[in-house]
Amino acid sequence: MAGGQLGVLNALDVAKTQWYHFTAIVIAGMGFFTDAYDLFCISLVTKLLGRLYYTDIRNPKPGVLPPNVQAAVTGVALCGTLAGQLFFGWLGDKLGRKRVYGLTLMLMVLCSIASGLSFGDTPKGVMATLCFFRFWLGFGIGGDYPLSATIMSEYANKKTRGSFIAAVFAMQGFGIMAGGIVALIVSSAYDHKYDLPSYKDNPAGSKVDSLDYVWRIILMFGAVPAALTYYWRMKMPETARYTALVAKNAKQAASDMSKVLQVEVEAEEDKLQHMVESENQKYGLFSKEFAKRHGLHLVGTTVTWFLLDIAFYSQNLFQKDIFTAIGWIPPAQDMNAIHEVYRIARAQTLIALCSTVPGYWFTVAFIDIIGRFAIQLMGFFFMTVFMFALAIPYNHWKNHNNIGFVVMYSFTFFFSNFGPNATTFVVPAEIFPARLRSTCHGISAAAGKAGAIVGAFGFLYAAQSTNPNKVDHGYPTGIGVKNSLIVLGVINFFGMVFTLLVPESKGKSLEELSGENEDDGAEAIEMAGSARTVPV
Amino acid sequence: MLSFSSLTFLFKICRRIQFSDLRRAPFVALQLEKRSELAIWVSNFRTLSMGNDAGSPQGPVTCGSWIRRPENLNLVVLGRSRRGSSCPSLLEIFSFDPKTTSLSTSPLTTYVLEAEEGDPVAITVHPSGDDFVCALSNGSCKLFELYGRETNMKLLAKELAPLQGIGPQKCISFSVDGSKFAAGGMDGHLRIMEWPSMRVILDEPRAHNSVQDMDFSLDSEFLASTSTDGSARIWKTEDGVPLNTLSRNSDEKIELCRFSKDGTKPFLFCSVQKGDTSVTAVYDISTWNKIGHKRLIRKSASVMSISNDGKYLSLGSKDGDICVVEVKKMQIYHYSKRLHLGTNIASLEFCPGERVVLTTSVEWGALVTKLTVPKDWKEWQIYLVLLGLFLASAVAFYIFFENSDSFWNFPMGKDQPARPRFKPVLKDPQSYDDQNIWGPVDM
Numbered sequence: 006m007a008g009g010q011l012g013v014l015n016a017l018d019v020a021k022t023q024w025y026h027f028t029a030i031v032i033a034g035m036g037f038f039t040d041a042y043d044l045f046c047i048s049l050v051t052k053l054l055g056r057l058y059y060t061d062i063r064n065p066k067p068g069v070l071p072p073n074v075q076a077a078v079t080g081v082a083l084c085g086t087l088a089g090q091l092f093f094g095w096l097g098d099k100l101g102r103k104r105v106y107g108l109t110l111m112l113m114v115l116c117s118i119a120s121g122l123s124f125g126d127t128p129k130g131v132m133a134t135l136c137f138f139r140f141w142l143g144f145g146i147g148g149d150y151p152l153s154a155t156i157m158s159e160y161a162n163k164k165t166r167g168s169f170i171a172a173v174f175a176m177q178g179f180g181i182m183a184g185g186i187v188a189l190i191v192s193s194a195y196d197h198k199y200d201l202p203s204y205k206d207n208p209a210g211s212k213v214d215s216l217d218y219v220w221r222i223i224l225m226f227g228a229v230p231a232a233l234t235y236y237w238r239m240k241m242p243e244t245a246r247y248t249a250l251v252a253k254n255a256k257q258a259a260s261d262m263s264k265v266l267q268v269e270v271e272a273e274e275d276k277l278q279h280m281v282e283s284e285n286q287k288y289g290l291f292s293k294e295f296a297k298r299h300g301l302h303l304v305g306t307t308v309t310w311f312l313l314d315i316a317f318y319s320q321n322l323f324q325k326d327i328f329t330a331i332g333w334i335p336p337a338q339d340m341n342a343i344h345e346v347y348r349i350a351r352a353q354t355l356i357a358l359c360s361t362v363p364g365y366w367f368t369v370a371f372i373d374i375i376g377r378f379a380i381q382l383m384g385f386f387f388m389t390v391f392m393f394a395l396a397i398p399y400n401h402w403k404n405h406n407n408i409g410f411v412v413m414y415s416f417t418f419f420f421s422n423f424g425p426n427a428t429t430f431v432v433p434a435e436i437f438p439a440r441l442r443s444t445c446h447g448i449s450a451a452a453g454k455a456g457a458i459v460g461a462f463g464f465l466y467a468a469q470s471t472n473p474n475k476v477d478h479g480y481p482t483g484i485g486v487k488n489s490l491i492v493l494g495v496i497n498f499f500g501m502v503f504t505l506l507v508p509e510s511k512g513k514s515l516e517e518l519s520g521e522n523e524d525d526g527a528e529a530i531e532m533a534g535s536a537r538t539v540p541v
Numbered sequence: 542m543l544s545f546s547s548l549t550f551l552f553k554i555c556r557r558i559q560f561s562d563l564r565r566a567p568f569v570a571l572q573l574e575k576r577s578e579l580a581i582w583v584s585n586f587r588t589l590s591m592g593n594d595a596g597s598p599q600g601p602v603t604c605g606s607w608i609r610r611p612e613n614l615n616l617v618v619l620g621r622s623r624r625g626s627s628c629p630s631l632l633e634i635f636s637f638d639p640k641t642t643s644l645s646t647s648p649l650t651t652y653v654l655e656a657e658e659g660d661p662v663a664i665t666v667h668p669s670g671d672d673f674v675c676a677l678s679n680g681s682c683k684l685f686e687l688y689g690r691e692t693n694m695k696l697l698a699k700e701l702a703p704l705q706g707i708g709p710q711k712c713i714s715f716s717v718d719g720s721k722f723a724a725g726g727m728d729g730h731l732r733i734m735e736w737p738s739m740r741v742i743l744d745e746p747r748a749h750n751s752v753q754d755m756d757f758s759l760d761s762e763f764l765a766s767t768s769t770d771g772s773a774r775i776w777k778t779e780d781g782v783p784l785n786t787l788s789r790n791s792d793e794k795i796e797l798c799r800f801s802k803d804g805t806k807p808f809l810f811c812s813v814q815k816g817d818t819s820v821t822a823v824y825d826i827s828t829w830n831k832i833g834h835k836r837l838i839r840k841s842a843s844v845m846s847i848s849n850d851g852k853y854l855s856l857g858s859k860d861g862d863i864c865v866v867e868v869k870k871m872q873i874y875h876y877s878k879r880l881h882l883g884t885n886i887a888s889l890e891f892c893p894g895e896r897v898v899l900t901t902s903v904e905w906g907a908l909v910t911k912l913t914v915p916k917d918w919k920e921w922q923i924y925l926v927l928l929g930l931f932l933a934s935a936v937a938f939y940i941f942f943e944n945s946d947s948f949w950n951f952p953m954g955k956d957q958p959a960r961p962r963f964k965p966v967l968k969d970p971q972s973y974d975d976q977n978i979w980g981p982v983d984m
Contacts, residue, residue, distance in 0.1 A: 092930070096923060108923065108924075108927070112927075129942070133938065133942045136938075137934070137935065137938045140934070141931065141934075258805060258806050258807060258808070258825075259808075259825045259827075259832050261869075262806065262808060262823055262825075262832050262833070262871075263832045263833050265835070265869075265870050265871040265872075266823055266833025266835045266871060267833050267834055268832075268833045
């Protein structure tokens with residue numbers, strides 16, 4: 006067994022691309038697949054939860070989750086993700102990464118299963134239990150996400166590492182799609198078993214108690230990819246890579262080592278050169294030199310990731326509400342409970358299949374041809390255009406052409422994935438000096454998570470109608486779907502503007518970009534300036 | 542003065558009763574004060590009496606290595622050279638008990654080498670733990686396979702045709718992933734082969750004046766080798782091409798080399814003799830430039846080793862000292878002075894799973910030393926922390942749950958009995974607007 010395991014690494018490097026590498030892609034990508042499934046499947050079942058636990062049959066509309074509960078159920082996993090990233094980042098320093106990885110996956114398996122369980126059958130008990138275990142599921146995902154990114158780069162073939170990493174990242178799209186497919190299968194099965202009237206015809210008869218299993222099955226199924234990931238991951242050998250070389254942190258490692266050693270005494274001229282270089286490269290994160298060289302870059306990467314995730318997470322989590330608002334999904338009272346799950350799952354799966362997944366693969370194909378800057382700028386630009394195209398003639402789409410709305414909406418998703426969703430992940434790992442790279446990437450990623458939380462909680466309230474009669478029970482009036490989409494369009498526009506602060510990293514060595522080879526600060530500024538003027 | 546006299550006295554007594562018997566079995570040595578050293582002498586003196594009765598004395602230990610077996614079992618293989626005509630060359634397998642930090646009192650199995658095969662010179666164990674290669678003084682290398690469980694272990698010898706009659710090999714080594722084997726000869730001949738097919742990757746008769754030390758990198762991409770003339774070369778193991786020669790000053794002699802085993806530290810550690818001083822130099826393997834150096838061991842270093850997880854670097858000296866250094870800070874965490882009193886340490890190796898080192902020397906045999914380094918986090922401790930966090934959040938969540946009825950409830954609860962005052966209103970369809978007015982009030 007040990008010999009076989011050790012042979013895997015050797016084969017990965019020596020052989021040309023073959024079955025080994027596709028296996029490695031699947032194994033490494035399962036982490037992202039699992040993360041995407043678990044984070045986004047909740048949006049498929051929140052309507053059903055509202056119907057099952059909060060319906061008052063005297064009301065002409067079926068029940069929905071109260072705003073507090075809706076926000077908590079939807080967003081608590083994201084809060085857990087933030088906490089998990091911090092905890093497991095600390096833990097990874099204490100133990101090897103493989104142990105920590107096993108721990109996060111076991112946590113994800115257990116909490117996925119527990120998400121489908123509950124204490125008691127009161128709305129309060131069910132929702133509280135669900136929120137609790139969703140938090141810990143997010144905690145595990147927070148640990149899994151950065152480790153998946155690290156481990157996939159370690160097992161990559163040395164020669165085709167770039168496209169390998171992008172392909173693994175694209176597994177996220179498949180995770181989102183898998184959630185929809187599972188929901189379609191479960192809801193179709195129940196629909197065949199029960200022939201239920203719509204809420205309008207028979208409020209009490211539009212749901213049966215056994216529908217409780219539908220949302221539980223969908224959530225608990227998240228344990229399956231996590232368990233598969235765990236099984237395959239444990240069969241891989243211990244990391245045998247110089248990850249500092251893989252992650253291009255060799256200079257930082259050498260710098261850390263030189264602090265605990267006696268550095269060689271050099272000749273006078275070399276010594277002078279060495280002193281100049283040292284001064285050039287020894288600025289810290291909160292220094293004037295960093296602000297001068299990279300302050301705008303950090304603002305750019307942080308803000309673009311923040312703005313992207315506001316749009317990305319709000320749209321992924323609340324697609325169904327938009328589809329209902331424009332009539333692609335019928336009003337809730339015209340469907341029974343199971344029909345509603347089916348329609349939502351079908352709509353979301355269709356969007357993922359036609360837009361999200363192709364967008365990822367377009368990025369894989371073009372990121373080293375077009376370049377990160379152009380992809381991100383183009384992505385934000387088209388997201389802005391399509392958002393405004395949806396929002397401004399909103400009443401027309403709503404009343405006459407909801408299919409047209411869906412097509413335009415799909416393009417928004419396509420260009421978020423063939424666009425900033427991928428590049429905001431790649432660029433912070435490339436443009437900062439080695440010593441600060443992981444810190445800056447962490448800051449940008451944290452901003453992204455903050456944007457996700459804003460998107461998850463903010464859109465829920467903003468999208469409510471301005472007409473009190475049309476507002477869901479318990480919600481204050483909002484600005485309406487039309488104006489919410491306009492706000493998102495403005496957010497995307499600002500994303501495009503802040504992209505101009507981020508330099509193009511395609512075809513440049515990391516040392517060139519971060520100015521580590523420069524003796525003269527002015528040249529670095531000039532180079533950064535020239536990078537910004539890359540034509541669109 | 543008195544201590545010195547006592548030691549001399551004991552030394553003479555041991556001489557009289559066949560001093561060499563002391564080496565027949567390995568024994569435990571902890572970090573010792575002088576008084577403890579005296580106690581150990583006395584203890585060994587008592588053991589000697591039993592040793593005499595047990596059987597004939599054996600040859601000196603020339604080399605040793607750990608063998609990692611399944612289920613966290615660790616074994617030790619020792620090579621003994623011949624002594625006279627009655628004590629043949631041997632390979633012995635001992636089991637290691639982590640609780641007592643000691644080797645078994647008798648070997649699990651023994652292999653007797655033929656007279657014409659000569660003595661064991663070096664041993665390297667395949668990472669799988671199933672077999673090892675032994676370099677012999679007659680100029681050949683032999684493969685040994687381990688069979689059976691701990692209670693009925695056997696050694697099976699096999700010839701390696703490409704390694705027959707190649708001359709005495711100073712160093713032999715497997716790559717970290719077990720796919721390559723390298724042999725460095727005393728005549729300076731360097732060989733790299735694929736394992737187990739034995740296809741030749743490199744066959745360089747004049748790689749060095751005489752090979753002194755060598756090591757594979759963590760990713761098995763490079764082989765570093767040093768020469769007795771002080772030079773060091775880096776080879777690409779994929780195709781055997783020489784990649785680089787390490788830079789050094791004219792007064793420096795690079796003697797030993799070990800690659801880092803921590804993936805976040807891409808370094809090569811070298812023991813360098815600068816005049817009368819021995820220092821440890823660190824090279825960056827992405828540029829092969831020297832980063833710096835530090836003096837760690839007081840005498841000249843004779844052997845160097847690195848732990849499996851890459852956290853610790855160990856040096857053994859020609860005077861019998863060993864020191865263990867934490868790699869991150871290059872600080873000495875353990876120093877055993879005169880562990881092998883006055884003798885060159887021939888082998889030094891970290892136990893795969895414990896903070897223990899195996900050291901061998903011709904005079905004192907094999908010793909297993911427990912290191913005084915900070916304890917690592919145990920896996921159960923991590924689970925305990927996580928469980929604690931989980932339970933703490935469960936308690937916090939329950940408190941929130943019990944004290945926040947308004948958070949979870951719909952304005953009109955599912956099980957809430959209908960209020961009488963609403964009944965007449967529901968009969969009138971136009972009163973829906975009124976109901977919405979009531980809603981916010983309930984909130």
